[in-house]
Each structure stands twice: as C-alpha cells, then as structure tokens.
Amino acid sequence: MEIITSAKPLFAILVSLIATILIIITGEKARNLREAWTIIASIVKFTIVASMLPDILNGRVIEYTLLAITSELVLQFKVDAIGIFFAFTASFLWIITSLYSIGYMRGLNEHAQTRYFAYFAIAMSATMGVAFSANIFTAFLFYEIITVSTFPLVAHKETPEAIKGARKYLVYLLGTSVAFQLTAIIITYNVAGNLNFLTNGVFHDNISHNLITLTFLLYIAGITKAAIMPLHSWLPAAMVAPTPVSALLHAVAVVKTGVFMIVRVVLYIFGIDILKSLDLGTVLAYIASFTIIAASVIALRQDNLKLRLAYSTVSQLSYVVLGVALLSPSGVMGSIMHIVAHAFGKITLFFTAGAIYVATHKTNISQLDGIGRQMPFTMGAFTVGALSMIGIPPFAGFLSKWYLTFGALESDQLIVLAVLAVSTILNACYFMPIVYAAFFKEPKIDKHNLHETLDKRTLKEAPAIMVIALVLTAIGTILIFFFPSLFLQLAQIVVTNTTGGY
Amino acid sequence: MNLSEHSSILIVVVPLIASFLNVFIGLWRRSLCYPLFLLALVICGFLSIDLIQNIINNGTIRYKLGGWMPPWGIEYVVDHLNAYVILIVSFISLLVAIYSKRSLEKELEESKLPYFYSTYLLLVTGLLGITVTGDIFNLFVFLEIASLAGYALIAIGENRSVLASFNYIIMGTIGACFYLLGVGYIYIITGSLNMLDIAQLLPKLYESKVTLAAFAFLVVGVAIKIALFPLHRWLPDAYTYAPSAVSVLASATMTKVGIYVLIRISFTIFEPNFSKDIIPAGTILVWWSTIAIIFGSILALGQIDFKRTLSYILIAEVGYMVLGVNLGNKEGFIGAVLHILNDALMIACLFMVTGGIYYYLKSRNIEDFVGLNKKMPLSMASFSIVALSMIGIPPTAGFFSKWYLIIGAIKAEQWIAVIALLFSSLVNAIIFFRILEKIYFKKGNSTKDINVKEVPVSMLIPILILATSVILVGLFSGKIISSIIQFTVPGGF
Numbered sequence: 001m002e003i004i005t006s007a008k009p010l011f012a013i014l015v016s017l018i019a020t021i022l023i024i025i026t027g028e029k030a031r032n033l034r035e036a037w038t039i040i041a042s043i044v045k046f047t048i049v050a051s052m053l054p055d056i057l058n059g060r061v062i063e064y065t066l067l068a069i070t071s072e073l074v075l076q077f078k079v080d081a082i083g084i085f086f087a088f089t090a091s092f093l094w095i096i097t098s099l100y101s102i103g104y105m106r107g108l109n110e111h112a113q114t115r116y117f118a119y120f121a122i123a124m125s126a127t128m129g130v131a132f133s134a135n136i137f138t139a140f141l142f143y144e145i146i147t148v149s150t151f152p153l154v155a156h157k158e159t160p161e162a163i164k165g166a167r168k169y170l171v172y173l174l175g176t177s178v179a180f181q182l183t184a185i186i187i188t189y190n191v192a193g194n195l196n197f198l199t200n201g202v203f204h205d206n207i208s209h210n211l212i213t214l215t216f217l218l219y220i221a222g223i224t225k226a227a228i229m230p231l232h233s234w235l236p237a238a239m240v241a242p243t244p245v246s247a248l249l250h251a252v253a254v255v256k257t258g259v260f261m262i263v264r265v266v267l268y269i270f271g272i273d274i275l276k277s278l279d280l281g282t283v284l285a286y287i288a289s290f291t292i293i294a295a296s297v298i299a300l301r302q303d304n305l306k307l308r309l310a311y312s313t314v315s316q317l318s319y320v321v322l323g324v325a326l327l328s329p330s331g332v333m334g335s336i337m338h339i340v341a342h343a344f345g346k347i348t349l350f351f352t353a354g355a356i357y358v359a360t361h362k363t364n365i366s367q368l369d370g371i372g373r374q375m376p377f378t379m380g381a382f383t384v385g386a387l388s389m390i391g392i393p394p395f396a397g398f399l400s401k402w403y404l405t406f407g408a409l410e411s412d413q414l415i416v417l418a419v420l421a422v423s424t425i426l427n428a429c430y431f432m433p434i435v436y437a438a439f440f441k442e443p444k445i446d447k448h449n450l451h452e453t454l455d456k457r458t459l460k461e462a463p464a465i466m467v468i469a470l471v472l473t474a475i476g477t478i479l480i481f482f483f484p485s486l487f488l489q490l491a492q493i494v495v496t497n498t499t500g501g502y
Numbered sequence: 503m504n505l506s507e508h509s510s511i512l513i514v515v516v517p518l519i520a521s522f523l524n525v526f527i528g529l530w531r532r533s534l535c536y537p538l539f540l541l542a543l544v545i546c547g548f549l550s551i552d553l554i555q556n557i558i559n560n561g562t563i564r565y566k567l568g569g570w571m572p573p574w575g576i577e578y579v580v581d582h583l584n585a586y587v588i589l590i591v592s593f594i595s596l597l598v599a600i601y602s603k604r605s606l607e608k609e610l611e612e613s614k615l616p617y618f619y620s621t622y623l624l625l626v627t628g629l630l631g632i633t634v635t636g637d638i639f640n641l642f643v644f645l646e647i648a649s650l651a652g653y654a655l656i657a658i659g660e661n662r663s664v665l666a667s668f669n670y671i672i673m674g675t676i677g678a679c680f681y682l683l684g685v686g687y688i689y690i691i692t693g694s695l696n697m698l699d700i701a702q703l704l705p706k707l708y709e710s711k712v713t714l715a716a717f718a719f720l721v722v723g724v725a726i727k728i729a730l731f732p733l734h735r736w737l738p739d740a741y742t743y744a745p746s747a748v749s750v751l752a753s754a755t756m757t758k759v760g761i762y763v764l765i766r767i768s769f770t771i772f773e774p775n776f777s778k779d780i781i782p783a784g785t786i787l788v789w790w791s792t793i794a795i796i797f798g799s800i801l802a803l804g805q806i807d808f809k810r811t812l813s814y815i816l817i818a819e820v821g822y823m824v825l826g827v828n829l830g831n832k833e834g835f836i837g838a839v840l841h842i843l844n845d846a847l848m849i850a851c852l853f854m855v856t857g858g859i860y861y862y863l864k865s866r867n868i869e870d871f872v873g874l875n876k877k878m879p880l881s882m883a884s885f886s887i888v889a890l891s892m893i894g895i896p897p898t899a900g901f902f903s904k905w906y907l908i909i910g911a912i913k914a915e916q917w918i919a920v921i922a923l924l925f926s927s928l929v930n931a932i933i934f935f936r937i938l939e940k941i942y943f944k945k946g947n948s949t950k951d952i953n954v955k956e957v958p959v960s961m962l963i964p965i966l967i968l969a970t971s972v973i974l975v976g977l978f979s980g981k982i983i984s985s986i987i988q989f990t991v992p993g994g995f
Contacts, residue, residue: 068980069897069978069980070979070980071980073980137896141895141896144895148890152943158943158944158945162943163939163943166939167935170931171932174893174935175928178893178924178927182908183908183920183924186912187912190909190913
C-alpha cells in the first residue's frame with residue numbers, strides 16, 4: 001500500500017478549532033459574521049476532506065505524525081478508506097446542519113448562541129480526529145474530547161431537566177470510557193505492545209483466549225457512544241439538547257463515532273480471524289440483535305417525536321454493529337454503507353422534528369394530525385427519511401439492508417436474518433402511523449382555540465433556511481441510492497483489505 | 503570562584519539568609535520585604551535550572567560541605583531525582599509567591615507580612631534542604647525546619663486554623679520522632695549518617711531486627727508526614743483553614759518532598775531488593791496505598807468545602823505516588839515520579855483557583871460556585887483544564903502518569919490497584935463535573951455574586967501558567983521521561 005505523508009488530516013481537524021476561536025471573539029455583537037465563520041469552516045473542512053478522496057480511491061493511504069508523546073503513545077493520523085468514508089459523511093452534513101442551526105437558533109431566539117456554535121465546531125473537529133486516528137490512543141483522545149465538548153450542547157437549555165440529561169450523558173460516556181475502554185487499551189498495549197490500527201489486528205496468536213475475550217468485551221462496554229444495550233440510555237437523555245445537536249451529533253457525529261470505533265476495533269485491533277476463531281463475532285451479533293429489536297419495541301411506545309427518533313437511532317446503530325459482527329465481506333460492506341445511509345435518513349428525520357417545533361412548538365406525535373397540509377415540504381422529507389429507515393427502494397437505507405441480508409446469509413446466521421425482517425416491520429410500525437396521521441388524518445379540533453385550528457389548513461412552514469436544509473438531506477437520501485458508487489468503492493477497499501474480499 | 507559549582511548549597515543558603523534579612527528589613531521599611539522575598543525565590547529558580555542542566559550534562563553532583571570528607575562531614579548529593587524535585591519546589595514556590603501578594607491582602611494584617619515572608623522562605627529552605635542533602639540526620643533537621651515553618655504558616659489562617667495547626671503539630675512531631683528513631687537505629691548499627699555510606703554498610707545487616715525496626719520507623723514517620731491514609735487526619739483541617747497561599751504551597755510541595763524522602767529511604771539507603779525480597783514492605787505499601795486511593799476518593803466526594811475536597815483528593819493522589827513507587831517495576835516508578843510533577847501542578851492550580859474564588863466571593867462552598875464562568879472566565883477555563891487532567895483525559899498531564907501507573911500495576915499483577923486507580927478517576931469525574939456544571943450551567947444566585955470578578959492579574963498569571971503547563975507537560979511527558987525520569991529509576995527494576 002502506497003503511503004503519502006501530508007498534513008491534510010491535521011488541517012481538516014484544525015479548521016473548526018480556528019473557527020471556534022473566531023466565533024468566540026466575534027460573539028453576539030456581530031451575529032452574521034459569527035455564523036459566517038461556521039459556514040466557512042464547514043465548507044473548508046469538507047473541501048479538505050474531499051481533496052483527499054482521489055488518493056484514497058486509488059488505494060493510497062495518507063499518514064501524518066503530529067507528536068510522539070512517548071515512544072508508545074503517538075498522536076498520529078492515518079486517512080484510509082473507512083476513515084475518509086466517515087469524515088466525508090460527517091463533514092458534508094455539517095455544512096447543511098450549519099445552515100439549519102442558524103434558522104433554528106434564530107427562529108427560537110435561543111440564548112448563548114455563541115457558546116452553541118463554538119462547542120459545535122470543537123465537536124466536529126474531534127469527530128474528524130476520530131475518523132483520521134492512526135491508533136487507538138489518538139482515537140481515545142478525540143473520543144473524550146467529543147464527550148466533553150458536547151456536554152455544554154446537551155446542557156444548553158440550562159433547565160434542571162437539561163442539566164439532569166447532560167449529567168446522565170456524561171456519566172455514561174465518560175464513566176464507561178475511563179473505566180472500560182481505557183482499561184481495554186492498556187491491556188491491548190500490555191499484551192500486544194502495539195496500539196496501531198492494523199488490517200489483521202494487533203494480537204498475536206499466542207495470547208490467552210480468555211484475555212482476548214475480556215478485552216473485547218471491555219471495548220464493547222467502553223465504547224458507549226455506539227449505544228449498545230444496556231448502555232444506551234444516555235441517548236434518549238441527550239434529547240434535551242437543541243434539535244440540530246440531536247440531528248448532527250446524536251444521529252451522525254457522536255453516535256457514528258461510537259459505531260465507527262467498534263468497526264475499527266473489530267477489524268483493525270482484533271481482526272476477523274481471531275474473532276472468528278473465538279466466536280466473539282456471534283456474541284456481538286446477538287447483543288446487537290437484541291438491541292435492534294428491544295429498542296424498536298421501546299420506540300413504538302414513545303409519544304415524544306424526538307424520543308421515538310432516539311430509540312430508532314439506538315436500534316439502527318446496532319445494524320452497523322451487527323453487520324461488522326457477522327465478520328463476512330457483505331456484512332462489513334452493509335455495516336459501512338449503513339453509516340452513511342442512516343446518517344442521511346436520520347438527520348432528515350431530526351431536522352423535520354426541529355422544523356415542526358420551530359413552526360408550531362409541537363413535540364408529541366399525538367399532536368401531529370393533519371400537519372402535512374400545513375408543512376408539506378417538511379413532512380414530505382419526513383416520509384423520505386422514514387422510508388429509508390424501513391429500507392425501501394429507492395432510498396439509501398435499502399442498500400445497506402441489502403448487503404446486511406447478504407452478510408447474514410454468507411455467515412449462515414438465520415437468526416440475524418429473522419432479526420432484520422422483524423426489525424423492518426417494527427420500523428414500519430413506528431414510522432408509518434406518523435406519516436399517515438400527518439397527511440390523512442383531520443386536524444384535531446381544539447374548541448378553545450378555534451383560530452389556530454383554522455390556521456392549520458394554511459401553509460405554515462419553518463424558516464426557509466431550515467426547510468432547504470431538510471429537503472437537501474432528503475434528496476441526498478435518494479441520490480445515494482442512485483449514485484452510490486463513491487461510497488461503495490470506499491467500502492469495497494475496506495472489505496478487500498480486512499476480509500480478503502468476496 | 504565558579505558559582506555554578508556551589509549551586510547545590512546556594513539553593514538552601516539563599517532563602518535562609520533572605521528569611522532572616524526579611525525580619526530586620528521589615529522593622530525598617532516594610533515595602534522592601536516583598537521585593538527581597540521575590541528576589542530570593544527568583545534566584546532559587548535560576549539555581550534549580552542551573553542544577554538540572556548541570557546534572558543532565560555531567561551526572562550526579564557530590565558537594566562536600568566545608569570541605570569535610572564524607573562520611574564524617576555533611577555531603578550534598580544531587581542526582582536526577584533531587585534536581586527534578588528541586589525544580590518543582592522552586593518553581594511552585596515562586597509562582598505561589600507571585601500569587602500570594604494580592605491573595606494575602608484580604609487574609610492577613612499588613613503588619614504581619616514580613617513575618618509571613620520570612621516563615622515562607624524558611625519553609626522553602628527546609629523543603630529544598632531535604633531534597634539536596636545526602637545525610638539522613640541533616641535531612642531530619644531540614645524536615646523540622648520545614649515542618650515548624652509549616653505549622654506557623656497554617657496557624658496564620660482563619661480562626662479554626664490554630665486548632666488545625668495544633669493537631670498537625672502533634673501528628674507531625676510524632677512523624678518526625680519516628681523518623682529520628684529510625685535514624686538513631688541506623689546510626690547505632692552502622693555508625694554512619696551518610697546515605698551512600700549507609701547503603702554500602704547496610705546489606706550485611708539486613709537480617710538484623712534493628713534494621714527492620716529502623717526501616718519501619720523511617721517509613722511510618724514519612725507516611726505521617728505525607729498523610730498516607732489512615733494517618734491523614736491532620737491534613738484536611740490544616741489545608742482547609744490555612745491562608746490560600748499557604749494551602750497552595752503546602753499541598754503542592756510538602757507531600758511531594760515527602761514522597762521523595764520515601765523513595766530515598768526505600769531505594770537509596772536500602773537496596774531495592776530489601777523492600778521487595780527481604781521483607782514484603784513493597785507489597786504492604788501497595789495495599790496500603792490502594793486503600794488510601796479508594797478512601798481518599800470516597801471522602802472527597804462527601805465534602806462541601808472545596809478546599810476540603812481538594813485535601814482529600816490530595817490524600818488519594820499521595821496514594822497514587824506511594825503505589826507507583828512500590829509496584830517494583832519501571833513503569834510504576836516512572837508513573838509515580840511523573841505524577842510528582844503533574845500532581846504539584848494540578849493541585850497548586852486548583853488551590854489557587856479556590857483562593858481566587860474566595861478573594862471576592864468569601865466562600866469556598868461548592869454550592870456558591872454557581873454561574874462563576876461569567877464573572878471569572880479565565881480562572882474557570884484554567885480550572886476546567888486541570889479538572890480534565892485530574893480525571894485523566896489526554897492530552898493533559900494527568901493522563902500520562904496514570905497511564906504508566908496502571909501499566910505498572912498490571913505488570914505487577916496488582917489488579918485491585920488497577921481498579922482503585924480507575925475508580926479514583928471516575929470519582930474525580932463526578933466531583934469535577936458536578937462543580938463544572940454549577941460553574942457553567944446553573945443559573946446564578948443573586949445575593950452572593952454581586953461583587954465577584956476576575957482575580958487580580960498577579961493572581962491570575964500563576965493560575966494561567968500552571969494550567970498551560972498541565973497541557974504542555976502532558977504533550978512533552980515523553981521528553982521529560984527520556985531526559986530526566988528514566989535516570990531516577992533504581993537499579994534492578
């Protein structure tokens with residue numbers, strides 16, 4: 001594999017850190033300039049990430065060593081196919097989310113907007129850091145920075161409820177990462193003497209199987225950002241955050257960091273061979289299967305729209321985990337594809353939830369009867385997102401489900417096949433009633449407030465900038481289905497390198 | 503005469519002379535006291551840099567006091583370990599001196615200032631003396647100078663500090679007596695007080711009961727001085743009620759110097775294999791310090807007064823260092839020595855911020871910290887950085903010492919110690935995020951915070967320097983280890 005040395009990954013990380021400083025300096029006095037920094041940073045970041053694509057697609061790898069803190073703890077970046085896959089998705093969606101955020105924050109006249117944009121930029125910086133980490137130490141460092149920098153975003157409203165949610169968020173994410181993930185990393189270092197992500201894993205053959213099993217379980221328990229049950233309940237708690245935060249961070253950046261790290265650990269720390277021989281993939285697959293079903297069932301019972309979306313996220317994240325746990329080429333392929341498919345679909349859904357809230361201040365599903373007539377673009381996008389989640393063509397979600405199903409067949413896991421089928425039905429059960437109610441049910445007549453009821457028949461969308469953002473992501477969901485070649489190529493490189501191809 | 507040759511003695515003599523001068527100058531012209539005080543500490547800072555450069559380039563320095571040949575005369579022996587600790591002590595005491603100017607304004611009558619500066623310099627003299635000397639009795643003398651100055655400085659504080667200081671005197675004196683008894687036993691059987699000399703004479707006498715008793719007295723004596731749980735009872739009161747500047751100095755330097763003495767006893771006076779193979783002292787201390795870590799952390803959780811919280815955290819951190827020293831492998835030892843530096847920086851910064859909050863708010867109660875980020879943004883930013891380091895989040899310094907300590911504990915197969923270290927990180931996370939939450943997200947209460955603003959510049963600068971160095975030391979810990987700490991690891995590890 002050809003290796004190029006370039007500081008581009010570092011620049012991709014630094015861009016939004018510099019933006020943070022500019023945002024803080026500019027502050028509330030010049031709001032337009034402050035927002036301009038965010039937009040510029042997001043575009044520059046995306047451009048830098050995109051400029052690395054051609055090299056990666058040609059099978060090259062970009063490396064950059066920032067600092068060797070000690071001989072074994074090195075801050076090092078490596079851009080490979082899976083890293084750029086994640087970074088590309090996240091940095092692209094940051095541009096759209098930035099637009100959406102501006103509409104949302106101004107539409108609601110939120111307080112502490114400077115803090116909001118500043119920490120948002122730090123979180124995106126750290127997300128790039130995780131995507132481009134060359135070893136688990138660097139990844140851990142950025143993983144923790146994400147946790148800490150998103151804490152102020154979750155606590156944004158500063159109400160007792162928000163602080164309670166943020167506290168839970170922190171206890172779960174920071175607690176498990178220090179207690180389990182760090183321990184796992186230290187054990188890895190002790191037995192393997194190497195923390196780098198290698199395509200065949202770092203463990204030698206002569207290491208005790210019990211120790212490997214223990215380390216594997218510690219990693220799974222320590223990467224709580226993947227929201228694998230039973231360590232998932234921070235994610236619904238984080239829904240107290242403003243909706244753009246839920247949309248980009250708790251549907252894309254933060255949670256995808258979690259599943260991305262799981263994929264990294266499975267493929268590049270342990271390697272497929274060792275996990276296959278110890279049958280640990282199956283264990284992980286069953287845990288993920290349980291999460292998929294259980295979270296979907298819980299989602300059915302939620303009336304709060306954002307909570308339903310949160311449980312749906314918990315369930316969908318485990319698709320990614322499940323795919324890689326199958327340890328088969330198609331499984332890995334499906335797993336990686338689901339990172340982008342779910343990202344586009346779920347961000348659209350969260351965007352619509354936010355748009356509904358800004359336009360009507362409604363948060364519950366039972367209040368949404370007939371809202372489709374009032375907000376046709378928003379609910380149209382919602383329908384696209386929902387169908388993609390269910391996995392119907394021509395939406396992105398179909399692609400990943402297709403590969404996942406193949407993966408289940410390849411590794412003869414009929415139970416997994418059943419899980420996928422049941423989960424599809426459950427997805428339909430908790431999404432379709434919303435679509436149905438929005439378009440086909442009559443608005444509830446509120447006798448005390450007749451004027452408002454009459455209003456419901458006229459067009460009343462959220463601010464244009466928000467609608468544009470959510471329509472764009474909805475279109476993205478469709479475009480990925482028709483033009484998936486970029487993503488497929490990248491995923492293909494990962495599959496070839498780690499599993500030896502089909 | 504080449505001054506550099508004498509820097510190991512000058513670093514003790516300069517603050518000692520300045521201390522006496524200060525009293526007399528104070529009688530004549532009080533305004534000159536502070537410049538003199540600062541000058542002495544700046545000179546100490548330069549001398550400590552000179553020392554460490556000298557040692558990195560030329561190796562161990564042996565300085566014979568008054569030209570008397572050891573083991574009859576007193577000898578100062580400075581190697582990488584002393585030079586490292588001297589550097590820490592000099593710099594922290596200089597920063598605290600800068601900090602103390604404004605901080606004392608509100609906590610001490612002006613007429614007492616010259617005495618304060620003198621006593622402060624005496625404490626520094628004592629600490630530096632303990633670190634440079636190669637003579638165990640001379641060490642006792644400096645230990646007492648430092649302790650007595652410490653008692654006096656603590657008693658200067660608010661009303662309850664007198665009682666706290668009295669408790670400290672009782673415990674401290676018992677500790678000093680134990681140490682002296684140990685020195686006495688060693689003198690009885692070897693007839694020598696010079697550390698290197700004793701180190702050559704002792705191995706033949708390892709089986710003797712007297713040697714065992716001496717070791718036990720020395721270790722327990724030092725354990726009291728460093729407040730190793732459950733011998734810690736004097737510390738929380740003393741450090742809570744002392745003036746802010748004194749809390750900073752004492753917490754950041756006194757326990758660290760104590761750890762240094764412990765290392766000297768275990769690995770210079772006695773050979774490393776004594777506490778490993780001949781008696782299970784290393785194992786006992788590992789368990790002992792594991793308990794200290796766990797209990798220190800738990801007790802820290804329950805405190806309302808933030809200085810008291812910090813005191814208990816310090817007790818847990820002392821456990822870290824004692825643990826690392828006694829794990830009996832290279833990684834653990836490196837972790838402990840690195841933690842001497844990290845802990846000094848972190849604890850000093852936290853106590854300074856607490857003092858800064860107290861400066862306007864007149865409260866150390868955690869409940870009153872609500873909404874402080876708006877009033878004291880820079881102090882609170884520093885506080886946050888150090889809090890992350892305390893939890894052990896990379897790339898702050900705290901992560902790296904913890905990394906080595908945990909690897910050391912795993913290599914030594916001390917699983918309970920591994921769990922204790924992680925447990926204490928988690929407890930720190932709870933403690934600090936509970937406070938950060940108050941500082942950043944709780945709505946301010948209207949009565950108490952009216953006049954609160956950012957601390958004066960001369961208090962803020964040391965805080966910022968410490969917070970920045972927490973990050974820099976973290977990023978360059980590899981360099982620090984390869985140029986200094988790896989040479990401090992005792993042979994046979």
